[in-house]
Amino acid sequence: MAKPKKTPRPKAITPKGFRDYFGTEVTERKAMLDQIAAVYHLYGFEALETSAVETVEALGKFLPDVDRPNVGVFAWQEEPEAEKPGDWLALRYDMTAPLARVAAQYRNELPSPYRRYAMGPVWRNEKPGPGRFRQFYQCDADTVGAPSVAADAEICAMLSDTLEAVGIPRGDYIIRVNNRKVLDGVLEAAGLPDTEEFSDVRGIVLRTIDKHDKFGDEGVMALLTEGRKDESGDFTKGAGLATTQVELILGFVNGRQVDNDATIARLGALVEGAQTGIDGVDELRQIANLLAGQGYGPDRIVIDPAVVRGLGYYTGPVYEAELTFKIEDEKGRVRDFGSVAGGGRYDDLVKRFTGQEVPATGMSIGVDRLLAALTAKGRMGATAQGPVVVTVMDRDRMNDYMAMVTELRQAGIRAEVYLGNPKNFGNQLKYADKRMSPVAIIQGGDEEAKGVVQIKDLILGTKLAENASLEEWKDRPNQFEVPRGEMVAKVREIIEGYS
Amino acid sequence: MAKPKKTPRPKAITPKGFRDYFGTEVTERKAMLDQIAAVYHLYGFEALETSAVETVEALGKFLPDVDRPNVGVFAWQEEPEAEKPGDWLALRYDMTAPLARVAAQYRNELPSPYRRYAMGPVWRNEKPGPGRFRQFYQCDADTVGAPSVAADAEICAMLSDTLEAVGIPRGDYIIRVNNRKVLDGVLEAAGLPDTEEFSDVRGIVLRTIDKHDKFGDEGVMALLTEGRKDESGDFTKGAGLATTQVELILGFVNGRQVDNDATIARLGALVEGAQTGIDGVDELRQIANLLAGQGYGPDRIVIDPAVVRGLGYYTGPVYEAELTFKIEDEKGRVRDFGSVAGGGRYDDLVKRFTGQEVPATGMSIGVDRLLAALTAKGRMGATAQGPVVVTVMDRDRMNDYMAMVTELRQAGIRAEVYLGNPKNFGNQLKYADKRMSPVAIIQGGDEEAKGVVQIKDLILGTKLAENASLEEWKDRPNQFEVPRGEMVAKVREIIEGYS
Numbered sequence: 001m002a003k004p005k006k007t008p009r010p011k012a013i014t015p016k017g018f019r020d021y022f023g024t025e026v027t028e029r030k031a032m033l034d035q036i037a038a039v040y041h042l043y044g045f046e047a048l049e050t051s052a053v054e055t056v057e058a059l060g061k062f063l064p065d066v067d068r069p070n071v072g073v074f075a076w077q078e079e080p081e082a083e084k085p086g087d088w089l090a091l092r093y094d095m096t097a098p099l100a101r102v103a104a105q106y107r108n109e110l111p112s113p114y115r116r117y118a119m120g121p122v123w124r125n126e127k128p129g130p131g132r133f134r135q136f137y138q139c140d141a142d143t144v145g146a147p148s149v150a151a152d153a154e155i156c157a158m159l160s161d162t163l164e165a166v167g168i169p170r171g172d173y174i175i176r177v178n179n180r181k182v183l184d185g186v187l188e189a190a191g192l193p194d195t196e197e198f199s200d201v202r203g204i205v206l207r208t209i210d211k212h213d214k215f216g217d218e219g220v221m222a223l224l225t226e227g228r229k230d231e232s233g234d235f236t237k238g239a240g241l242a243t244t245q246v247e248l249i250l251g252f253v254n255g256r257q258v259d260n261d262a263t264i265a266r267l268g269a270l271v272e273g274a275q276t277g278i279d280g281v282d283e284l285r286q287i288a289n290l291l292a293g294q295g296y297g298p299d300r301i302v303i304d305p306a307v308v309r310g311l312g313y314y315t316g317p318v319y320e321a322e323l324t325f326k327i328e329d330e331k332g333r334v335r336d337f338g339s340v341a342g343g344g345r346y347d348d349l350v351k352r353f354t355g356q357e358v359p360a361t362g363m364s365i366g367v368d369r370l371l372a373a374l375t376a377k378g379r380m381g382a383t384a385q386g387p388v389v390v391t392v393m394d395r396d397r398m399n400d401y402m403a404m405v406t407e408l409r410q411a412g413i414r415a416e417v418y419l420g421n422p423k424n425f426g427n428q429l430k431y432a433d434k435r436m437s438p439v440a441i442i443q444g445g446d447e448e449a450k451g452v453v454q455i456k457d458l459i460l461g462t463k464l465a466e467n468a469s470l471e472e473w474k475d476r477p478n479q480f481e482v483p484r485g486e487m488v489a490k491v492r493e494i495i496e497g498y499s
Numbered sequence: 500m501a502k503p504k505k506t507p508r509p510k511a512i513t514p515k516g517f518r519d520y521f522g523t524e525v526t527e528r529k530a531m532l533d534q535i536a537a538v539y540h541l542y543g544f545e546a547l548e549t550s551a552v553e554t555v556e557a558l559g560k561f562l563p564d565v566d567r568p569n570v571g572v573f574a575w576q577e578e579p580e581a582e583k584p585g586d587w588l589a590l591r592y593d594m595t596a597p598l599a600r601v602a603a604q605y606r607n608e609l610p611s612p613y614r615r616y617a618m619g620p621v622w623r624n625e626k627p628g629p630g631r632f633r634q635f636y637q638c639d640a641d642t643v644g645a646p647s648v649a650a651d652a653e654i655c656a657m658l659s660d661t662l663e664a665v666g667i668p669r670g671d672y673i674i675r676v677n678n679r680k681v682l683d684g685v686l687e688a689a690g691l692p693d694t695e696e697f698s699d700v701r702g703i704v705l706r707t708i709d710k711h712d713k714f715g716d717e718g719v720m721a722l723l724t725e726g727r728k729d730e731s732g733d734f735t736k737g738a739g740l741a742t743t744q745v746e747l748i749l750g751f752v753n754g755r756q757v758d759n760d761a762t763i764a765r766l767g768a769l770v771e772g773a774q775t776g777i778d779g780v781d782e783l784r785q786i787a788n789l790l791a792g793q794g795y796g797p798d799r800i801v802i803d804p805a806v807v808r809g810l811g812y813y814t815g816p817v818y819e820a821e822l823t824f825k826i827e828d829e830k831g832r833v834r835d836f837g838s839v840a841g842g843g844r845y846d847d848l849v850k851r852f853t854g855q856e857v858p859a860t861g862m863s864i865g866v867d868r869l870l871a872a873l874t875a876k877g878r879m880g881a882t883a884q885g886p887v888v889v890t891v892m893d894r895d896r897m898n899d900y901m902a903m904v905t906e907l908r909q910a911g912i913r914a915e916v917y918l919g920n921p922k923n924f925g926n927q928l929k930y931a932d933k934r935m936s937p938v939a940i941i942q943g944g945d946e947e948a949k950g951v952v953q954i955k956d957l958i959l960g961t962k963l964a965e966n967a968s969l970e971e972w973k974d975r976p977n978q979f980e981v982p983r984g985e986m987v988a989k990v991r992e993i994i995e996g997y998s
Binding site for chain 2: 009010011012013014015016018019020021022023024025026027030041042043044046047048049050051052053054055057058060074075076078087089091101102104105106111112113115121123134135143145146147148150151153154157289290293294295352353354355386387395398399402403406409412414415416417418419420421431434435
């Protein structure tokens with residue numbers, strides 16, 4: 001065996017912007033993803049797991065967060081082979097780019113339409129910040145090859161079912177639907193047609209109105225005309241549009257009416273004469289009808305022109321799921337929880353590879369956001385019960401202690417024997433405490449001779465320590481003796497009493 | 500929106516050595532990992548998910564496959580910050596190195612002993628080959644901070660339970676246990692003590708006898724003395740040991756006797772006078788006793804000195820699970836399926852970081868190997884039933900078709916409406932076929948007027964097409980009409996008949 005070299009010790013640290021997940025952090029996320037996958041499966045979606053690594057060429061430059069210029073990928077170059085420079089490889093930054101690659105690569109084998117879901121980590125090489133990590137989970141569902149807006153309606157219905165399946169009750173969320181074509185019609189009407197000349201300013205408009213809920217009408221007006229000074233005094237240069245242009249755009253953003261029919265009528269009026277816009281309004285009407293026909297009423301899904309989505313690649317319907325219950329933010333201000341999922345139609349991503357237009361639509365759930373929401377609702381983050389701990393009073397009798405845990409496990413009870421140094425018994429109980437064990441088993445020589453074990457009810461013990469006078473506990477001992485043969489039954493009784 | 504540039508189209512390909520997993524490839528692996536996690540959990544192990552990315556410094560040079568010098572990591576350098584060069588980061592190549600880092604980093608917070616399991620992909624930058632990928636799954640369980648061999652015995656028992664839980668019946672596997680200390684004692688007795696001088700030759704001996712089942716006694720003797728010419732005529736230089744030295748080593752490798760007691764006695768004789776070896780034999784005796792005491796007899800776990808494990812870092816007990824049923828290899832030769840999991844005690848890995856010795860032991864399951872074994876046993880890889888497909892006869896009635904799938908889903912039946920271009924009805928049935936749909940629903944204008952739907956039993960249809968004369972099917976129509984209100988019940992009846 002190689003001897004350790006006399007080099008300085010390596011630092012035991014997670015790389016900057018990465019983190020570790022322990023115990024229930026892993027299992028609760030997994031349980032939520034399992035619930036989501038069950039809904040997707042019911043809707044006919046198939047699992048797809050691509051590798052974490054893609055060629056940089058295949059990933060393309062479709063990084064979602066256009067607002068954050070320092071966002072990038074983690075990339076490296078392969079070793080050169082036969083004097084050809086190696087390919088550049090990178091970790092995927094989302095699930096959509098790999099799907100577009102798969103849809104192109106396997107276009108002759110996959111069913112069309114292809115409904116697929118994908119869950120897993122993605123990586124972004126960006127400056128880490130509080131709560132912002134460089135590896136995080138996404139959970140996507142997309143339909144490739146379905147031109148009809150029925151596919152978009154289906155995704156919205158599935159998103160609604162998914163939120164309820166994981167435990168967000170109806171009334172605590174709303175799915176808002178818009179259409180980029182309508183926005184295109186409005187921009188055209190505002191003198192900003194979809195041509196190379198106006199490409200940049202249209203991008204700015206898009207990103208600004210995506211933040212409408214943050215800036216308000218006034219802020220958007222300032223940002224799109226002369227510029228805006230924020231609370232800290234920083235000035236953001238304006239986009240230089242005329243007030244009348246921005247008024248038209250704001251009229252669109254604020255176009256939501258009392259019900260979907262009224263909203264659609266209002267949007268129709270706004271895009272009058274612009275064919276793309278008219279098509280977009282018609283699509284929204286179809287989506288609203290399909291959803292209403294399946295019982296997804298305005299308590300769950302509404303047409304709302306305020307939804308824009310930051311991504312450049314959307315070409316039709318866009319949708320966003322927002323949680324409407326209140327939470328306190330880090331500064332103690334009460335606000336809506338906000339967006340946890342979103343998506344839309346992107347008909348050009350597969351075309352990058354094949355040259356042929358392939359319609360596609362899909363959504364991505366922000367896994368960490370949704371988990372945080374469920375924790376805020378008290379549906380996650382409960383203290384999980386640890387295993388029963390069989391303590392070691394006599395290290396020569398390890399066989400007996402292991403027999404106890406084996407019996408407990410065979411009865412389906414999570415259990416372990418203490419495997420540290422057994423000399424200090426206090427350490428064993430401290431360990432059981434740290435493990436959140438409900439019960440500790442103790443058997444020294446005396447107990448063995450009498451054919452009994454001591455059962456220590458650790459949850460009751462904690463309660464007694466906290467408030468020993470409480471009526472309901474005062475007559476219950478938190479440690480007692482039972483015949484060895486009754487150990488499993490007694491432990492089960494205690495555990496079931498607390499679960 | 501940015502316009503697509505006139506650059507050449509990217510290639511839609513998976514990078515070399517990577518692959519995509521579709522549908523049941525994903526869900527069957529997941530189901531197996533869930534079964535494994537349930538056993539680990541029952542044993543008191545806690546989930547840990549570290550990020551895919553570690554600092555190269557933390558990973559260290561502990562790549563498992565010492566035989567393959569071109570094995571490496573995927574690594575890249577962070578951007579420099581404040582004139583300091585950026586850290587080198589890399590994708591993890593196994594689950595053990597990140598565990599050692601975590602055990603050191605959180606040593607004050609984690610319970611001790613710390614039992615953890617980890618499942619997920621690992622990455623190796625090696626030359627891809629047939630069936631060898633650069634990203635693959637591992638599934639590990641380790642106990643950190645438990646000096647007692649009871650921890651090793653527990654891992655072996657858990658491995659046995661795990662194999663049975665996923666569907667490998669008792670008798671189809673064997674877990675073989677050895678101890679590096681015994682091997683050390685034998686090497687010492689053979690004049691190869693654990694000193695810097697003999698470090699290289701000991702490494703060669705280790706890797707050679709790890710391949711004893713491939714080379715046989717003669718091959719090992721040749722490789723460790725003068726060298727060996729293989730079937731193709733290639734000559735491998737020998738390690739230059741004397742025949743008597745190798746005989747001692749081979750006596751150890753072949754030391755397994757009729758039962759554990761006899762094997763232990765034989766090993767005791769071989770290491771006589773070498774304290775490390777004596778300690779090792781004593782540990783094996785304890786492990787055998789603990790396992791026998793819990794009912795894990797020689798039909799499941801045996802002491803076998805032929806198990807060496809390739810890894811340099813093991814310091815005590817090593818263990819390997821082998822599947823003993825026969826399969827045909829790619830050349831049509833019948834052979835044992837072979838190893839699917841293994842591990843051992845490594846007391847020095849955490850010490851790299853902290854300077855303090857932290858005992859640890861654990862195992863890794865080769866997820867793909869185990870899945871392949873289950874497929875070979877017919878427990879995986881069955882054709883999964885697809886969703887019910889509701890066809891679209893009239894695109895203006897999408898609302899009705901979507902109402903049908905909604906009803907089916909609400910009854911828990913996986914279903915989807917055809918979302919491609921509905922013009923060619925034949926394409927819709929071909930799609931249902933590709934989706935492995937058990938049933939297609941058809942409702943044109945006539946059926947709608949009559950208040951009925953057509954149900955097409957696609958599985959029966961396939962059977963009839965294959966062999967229409969079979970008695971049991973000849974009177975069953977594979978397409979028939981039912982009242983719209985009975986659709987869900989009838990579909991359920993058909994699906995349940997086939998599952």
